Amino acid sequence: MMEQKPNTLLRVGCFLFIFGGILSCLVSIITYLAAVGSMLDVDDATYDYINQAALQQTEGMFGGQEIMGFLSGMVFLMCAIAVIMLIVDLIAGIMGLSRSRRPEKYRFFLGWGIPLLVIGVLGTLMGGIFTPPALVGIVCGVVAPILFIVGGLQQNKVHNQNTTPRF
Numbered sequence: 001m002m003e004q005k006p007n008t009l010l011r012v013g014c015f016l017f018i019f020g021g022i023l024s025c026l027v028s029i030i031t032y033l034a035a036v037g038s039m040l041d042v043d044d045a046t047y048d049y050i051n052q053a054a055l056q057q058t059e060g061m062f063g064g065q066e067i068m069g070f071l072s073g074m075v076f077l078m079c080a081i082a083v084i085m086l087i088v089d090l091i092a093g094i095m096g097l098s099r100s101r102r103p104e105k106y107r108f109f110l111g112w113g114i115p116l117l118v119i120g121v122l123g124t125l126m127g128g129i130f131t132p133p134a135l136v137g138i139v140c141g142v143v144a145p146i147l148f149i150v151g152g153l154q155q156n157k158v159h160n161q162n163t164t165p166r167f
Contacts, residue, residue: 007155010100010109013147014093020140021089027136028082032075039068085119089140092116096148103159109152117145 042050051064092112099105120141127134 004101004103004158006100007151009147009151009154010096013109013113013144013151014096014100016139016144016147017089017093017096020136020144021086021093024089024136024140025082025086029079031131032079032082036072036075039071042068088116089144092148093144100151103155103162106152106155106159109148109155113145113148113152117142117149120145 047064050067054062054064054067096109096112099108120137123141124134124138127137129135129138
């Protein structure tokens with residue numbers, strides 16, 4: 001096991017995962033809870049309109065209360081996903097910090113970077129780019145995994161140089 005100077009890209013990526021994950025989770029939960037709050041703050045006239053429209057569109061199967069309940073459930077599901085992603089980001093960031101000095105651990109960064117980049121790109125495409133959670137999520141979901149991948153490739157190069165026999 002060879003200890004050396006930590007890879008700067010990997011350390012920046014780790015800190016982006018840690019702090020970006022925390023910020024992304026907080027912004028997402030605040031945004032989602034604000035959405036629930038605005039649904040609960042609907043006046044009687046608007047609720048009657050939503051109820052009538054829901055009953056008409058579903059041919060009497062669902063009313064406004066069911067629609068509002070479904071939307072509230074979706075918002076809380078989104079909050080749960082934000083918390084799960086925070087846990088994943090914290091694991092990747094904290095474990096990555098301890099591995100950033102060890103070139104032989106390059107597979108860790110590639111193994112976490114590639115799937116998290118795919119998840120980040122999909123999240124950005126589905127959530128849009130110009131919403132507050134998406135703007136913060138781009139840092140944690142796209143930039144940090146790219147730094148992990150590039151830093152992991154650099155660590156692979158260093159590892160190969162250190163293990164290749166010299167004649």
